[in-house]
Amino acid sequence: MDGKVYVVTSGKGGVGKTTTVANLGTGLAKFGKKVALIDADIGLRNLDVVLGLENRIVYDIVDVVEKKCRQEQALIKDKRYSSLYLLPAAQTRDKTAVSPKQMGELIAQLKKEFDYVIIDSPAGIEQGFKNAIAGADEAIVVTTPEVSAVRDADRIVGMLEAEGLSDPELIINRVRIDMMRRGNMMNIEDMVEILAIQLLGIVPEDERIVVSTNTGEPIILTESAQAGQAFWNITKRLEGEDVPLMSLEEGVVDRLKRFVGLK
Amino acid sequence: MGSNGVVFKGDLEGLIIILDDQLDFSKLIAELKDKFERAGNFFNDDLIARIKLGTRSLSITEKKKLVEVFKKELDFSVIEFINDETNFKTSQQEDTLLIKRTIRSGQSVSFAGNIVIQGDVNPGAEVVAGGDIIVMGVIRGIAHCGVNGKGDATISAFRLEPTQLRIADHISRAPDGFVNSPDTPEIAYIKDGKIEIDYLRK
Numbered sequence: 001m002d003g004k005v006y007v008v009t010s011g012k013g014g015v016g017k018t019t020t021v022a023n024l025g026t027g028l029a030k031f032g033k034k035v036a037l038i039d040a041d042i043g044l045r046n047l048d049v050v051l052g053l054e055n056r057i058v059y060d061i062v063d064v065v066e067k068k069c070r071q072e073q074a075l076i077k078d079k080r081y082s083s084l085y086l087l088p089a090a091q092t093r094d095k096t097a098v099s100p101k102q103m104g105e106l107i108a109q110l111k112k113e114f115d116y117v118i119i120d121s122p123a124g125i126e127q128g129f130k131n132a133i134a135g136a137d138e139a140i141v142v143t144t145p146e147v148s149a150v151r152d153a154d155r156i157v158g159m160l161e162a163e164g165l166s167d168p169e170l171i172i173n174r175v176r177i178d179m180m181r182r183g184n185m186m187n188i189e190d191m192v193e194i195l196a197i198q199l200l201g202i203v204p205e206d207e208r209i210v211v212s213t214n215t216g217e218p219i220i221l222t223e224s225a226q227a228g229q230a231f232w233n234i235t236k237r238l239e240g241e242d243v244p245l246m247s248l249e250e251g252v253v254d255r256l257k258r259f260v261g262l263k
Numbered sequence: 264m265g266s267n268g269v270v271f272k273g274d275l276e277g278l279i280i281i282l283d284d285q286l287d288f289s290k291l292i293a294e295l296k297d298k299f300e301r302a303g304n305f306f307n308d309d310l311i312a313r314i315k316l317g318t319r320s321l322s323i324t325e326k327k328k329l330v331e332v333f334k335k336e337l338d339f340s341v342i343e344f345i346n347d348e349t350n351f352k353t354s355q356q357e358d359t360l361l362i363k364r365t366i367r368s369g370q371s372v373s374f375a376g377n378i379v380i381q382g383d384v385n386p387g388a389e390v391v392a393g394g395d396i397i398v399m400g401v402i403r404g405i406a407h408c409g410v411n412g413k414g415d416a417t418i419s420a421f422r423l424e425p426t427q428l429r430i431a432d433h434i435s436r437a438p439d440g441f442v443n444s445p446d447t448p449e450i451a452y453i454k455d456g457k458i459e460i461d462y463l464r465k
Contacts, residue, residue, distance in 0.1 A: 055439070092389055
């Protein structure tokens with residue numbers, strides 16, 4: 001049976017697409033699944049760095065498409081999980097080096113061999129985005145609690161629907177519950193209401209993400225980190241488990257305080 | 264004096280000899296010898312000569328010949344050959360490409376001869392040479408020398424901290440984790456079928 005193909009996309013840059021892909025890929029591999037991660041951000045590749053695999057790249061996705069190497073030669077095995085592979089983007093080329101048709105063929109090939117194929121989409125709505133969604137069966141939209149990010153996410157949801165990816169799921173990243181409580185940040189309900197798509201998970205802001213990105217160790221491997229826990233929960237949901245949303249809600253005391261007008 | 268291929272000039276630092284870059288090399292040598300002979304003992308001081316070549320690119324043997332003429336005729340020391348900055352004529356011998364800037368992520372330089380970079384090679388950048396690669400700065404990206412199979416090609420840099428080094432058909436990658444390279448120039452080459460790195464000067 002063919003594997004599932006997800007594209008992780010957002011429209012806006014810097015909301016955490018690549019971090020999400022690295023963590024979900026690692027999580028699914030930890031689950032024992034065979035996973036291929038594809039960096040579709042040709043010319044601005046990052047996924048290899050976030051996974052700590054940059055120094056292993058010899059061939060990339062453009063080499064595969066141009067038939068300069070075989071697909072297996074370009075797939076880099078992760079240094080932690082032997083069932084996790086990365087197909088890196090080319091850095092010295094641009095988005096036009098690959099067409100949506102070629103991407104579709106490549107993905108069709110990969111999903112025969114893997115349980116999951118996760119595509120890291122570039123920011124934007126141009127050809128890079130179109131390449132990234134070409135072979136995908138399902139989409140995950142990442143956003144942050146900012147008006148601009150939600151606006152872009154809405155645009156993307158519309159474009160995904162137009163391309164036949166009609167039920168995208170939402171990850172809200174970099175959530176700061178303290179700011180939401182004070183009303184300084186968009187809250188979850190508002191965002192879900194605007195975007196009107198299934199909520200797949202909420203990932204709290206965590207400064208350890210910065211460390212994890214810089215050292216090439218996905219945060220999901222740090223069990224004590226809240227963000228790692230959140231990605232782990234999302235992984236389980238992808239695997240069909242029913243995991244309740246993390247309790248980021250205010251405690252009973254807070255609610256009482258507000259009730260009596262102290263807040 | 265004949266008004267052709269060889270012109271003598273002088274300044275405070277010594278003698279400047281301008282060689283016409285269109286004239287055939289053997290004719291130039293002949294004319295140079297002739298001029299020295301006619302000058303007699305005019306140039307009897309221990310002079311320093313700079314030779315302006317225009318756009319002519321000299322091969323090593325041609326340079327040697329020129330220096331020989333100076334040695335033979337007089338006790339000259341040739342201190343430099345000066346070319347015009349642009350439009351080098353390509354010589355038949357292996358050329359060297361000089362790049363005076365940093366190569367950044369996504370940029371790629373490739374050249375059939377040697378490459379000298381006055382700057383850094385950043386992560387995500389790539390330098391590919393048929394011959395040697397010399398980086399007068401830090402290599403943090405990928406350097407590939409001897410790309411057509413020249414196994415004696417080398418890669419050297421003020422600091423060698425590459426993502427990958429490739430020499431001919433050999434590849435080596437940086438160790439995982441923090442790279443702590445010595446603060447001294449290093450050189451990479453193939454020895455016993457493996458890429459080795461050593462201090463450029465011990």
